[in-house]
Amino acid sequence: MAEKDIVSKETIRRLAVDLATYLLELPIEPDSVEVLPTEHQRVEDRRADLVVKLRDISGEGFLLHMEIQNNNDSTMPIRMMRYMTDILLAHPGLPLRQYLIYIGSEPLTMPDRVDGPGFHYRYGLLDMRTLDCRHLLEKDTPDALVLAILCDFGDHDPQAVVNHIYARLRALLGNRPKQFREYLYILHLLSTNRNLEKQIEEAQKMLTRIDVERMPFYQLGMEKGMAQGMELGHGKGEAAFLTRLLDYKFGALAPEIRRRVENARPEELAAWGQKVLSATTLDEVFL
Known part of the structure; x- marks a missing residue:
């Protein structure tokens, strides 16, 4: 198993409640999460990524299995079915819901089911590449x-x-x-x-x-530079100084931002120059 698989799974382990609620849209009781052992032995050791016991909002308990996959694997449906039998044998009496969460860079090609003579098996499949990043950014938690x-x-x-x-x-x-x-x-x-x-x-x-x-000597030097520019009335110099500062802090500026700075009035440049000290995004500078 690749190192990135292991680390990302530890992240998702901490995110079990968020995944169940916001990604899988399961109506659960967040405080009911109980992480269950996932290692099962036959001839070889196998470990499911994340198995938890939960309650839905009506109080009914169920098992939730989330498997994290970093690449396309044609055997995944069979593996998921094998995990299903192991989990149900280890924790009898509760219904099981299974989801495969794909985080790879290549387009998803894995199926979400396997059919055979006399049986049909299916699990939930979520492709993270199709999820709008705003859905997680708006949660504003480290895990999300x-x-x-x-x-x-x-x-x-x-x-x-x-x-x-x-x-x-x-x-x-x-x-x-x-x-x-x-x-x-x-x-x-x-x-x-x-x-x-x-x-x-x-x-x-x-x-x-x-x-x-954030160091005092830097802030003092920048404030003096802006003040000197204002006193001299060098609008172009002030704009060039602010552009360099924004480039330095936020990376290469879009052409429309450069034009906005170049065409700004002196009072606008002064206001933006003060905000850039504490701003963490370009939007905060120009609000």
């Missing part, structure tokens, strides 16, 4: 933010989405450095499924720059 890297970005600029994820993780976990590093490590591993290594690298640079910009 990390998994959002696997979803569809739609028309959003990938760099802007990755920057947002980094900025929110820092805001949510800034006073817990160990957890922050763990989530960043997971994010780095999962990003390879979407070929986002370059955007991750740029976001990491942005985060480093933000740390530097």
Whole structure:
């Protein structure tokens, strides 16, 4: 099993309630989650990714099995059926719901069923590549933010989405450095499924720059630079300075943003220059 499979599964283990509620849309009681042993032995050891016991909102208990798959596997329906029998034998008396969650970079080709003479077997199948990233970004929790890297970005600029994820993780976990590093490590591993290594690298640079910009000597120097520009009345110089600062903090600016800065009035430049110190996104600068 690849390292990225293991790490992403640990993330989803913490996200069992969120997955069941927001992705699978199961009406559950969040406090009822009980993680169950998943290792079963025959000739070889096998371990299902995540098996939990839950209650729905009516109080009825059931078993939920979620399997996380990083690549297309033609044997997956048979594997899922085998997991089904093992789980039901180990935990008799409760109904079982099964879901395969695909997080790979290639288009999904695995079926969600297997049919044979006299039997039909089917399970739920979720392709994370077809999920709008806003669905998870709006949850604004570390676990949801990390998994959002696997979803569809739609028309959003990938760099802007990755920057947002980094900025929110820092805001949510800034006073817990160990957890922050763990989530960043997971994010780095999962990003390879979407070929986002370059955007991750740029976001990491942005985060480093933000740390530097929070230091008093940096803020004092920047404020003096903006003040001097205003006193001299050099509109073009102020615009160029702000453009360089935005480029440095948020990455390459879109042409329309550059034009907006170049054509801005001096008072607008001054207001934006003050906001850029604390802003974590471009939108916060121009609000």
